[in-house]
Amino acid sequence: AQRVTQPEKLLSVFKGAPVELKCNYSYSGSPELFWYVQYSRQRLQLLLRHISRESIKGFTADLNKGETSFHLKKPFAQEEDSAMYYCALTRAGGSRLTFGEGTQLTVNP
Amino acid sequence: GAGVSQSPSNKVTEKGKDVELRCDPISGHTALYWYRQSLGQGLEFLIYFQGNSAPDKSGLPSDRFSAERTGGSVSTLTIQRTQQEDSAVYLCASRVDRGEINSPLHFGNGTRLTVT
Numbered sequence: 581a582q583r584v585t586q587p588e589k590l591l592s593v594f595k596g597a598p599v600e601l602k603c604n605y606s607y608s609g610s611p612e613l614f615w616y617v618q619y620s621r622q623r624l625q626l627l628l629r630h631i632s633r634e635s636i637k638g639f640t641a642d643l644n645k646g647e648t649s650f651h652l653k654k655p656f657a658q659e660e661d662s663a664m665y666y667c668a669l670t671r672a673g674g675s676r677l678t679f680g681e682g683t684q685l686t687v688n689p
Numbered sequence: 690g691a692g693v694s695q696s697p698s699n700k701v702t703e704k705g706k707d708v709e710l711r712c713d714p715i716s717g718h719t720a721l722y723w724y725r726q727s728l729g730q731g732l733e734f735l736i737y738f739q740g741n742s743a744p745d746k747s748g749l750p751s752d753r754f755s756a757e758r759t760g761g762s763v764s765t766l767t768i769q770r771t772q773q774e775d776s777a778v779y780l781c782a783s784r785v786d787r788g789e790i791n792s793p794l795h796f797g798n799g800t801r802l803t804v805t
Contacts, residue, residue, distance in 0.1 A: 676737055
């Protein structure tokens with residue numbers, strides 16, 4: 581079975597501070613991991629995916645198969661990063677995307 | 690082009706009534722998903738369509754929930770005899786199915802269902 585765990589429901593940091601949103605998963609096969617973001621009054625949208633190995637809006641995430649983690653990081657948080665972040669998993673070539681419970685990030689001025 | 694469109698945006702209904710939620714996916718997107726977003730519950734998978742067929746409907750919480758898709762496009766999620774615990778935001782998403790490459794989901798704005 582696929583399972584995604586985001587241990588922090590709420591995370592608050594100050595502007596300019598580093599931020600890390602934790603994501604752990606359980607899946608026995610070859611997973612594909614994603615981070616989706618929902619800004620206030622906007623629809624849920626893709627932030628980044630591990631196979632692209634890209635940095636979006638200063639965020640990066642590295643898939644650690646040994647620790648089964650896909651933590652989202654940004655060295656210097658900005659107020660506009662305040663949003664709900666969801667980690668999601670699917671199997672390679674699969675169809676069903678399983679989401680975590682989400683982390684509400686607040687970046688204070 | 691236009692994104693995923695859902696209607697109505699808000700629905701208030703009395704307990705015991707039936708409701709229908711509609712989703713218009715992005716043109717050309719063969720895969721369509723329904724999720725439920727509840728406070729503190731995250732995003733709960735309900736059902737997935739590939740074309741008009743539903744190879745994975747394992748997330749439907751009870752037999753009061755059903756969904757269909759016609760013409761490989763519009764989908765309707767029906768909830769019969771609504772209960773208060775059905776109150777949530779129902780999200781629809783679609784994506785291009787490229788086989789081994791998992792293209793991203795494009796979400797609609799959702800339908801906020803309130804059962805009184």
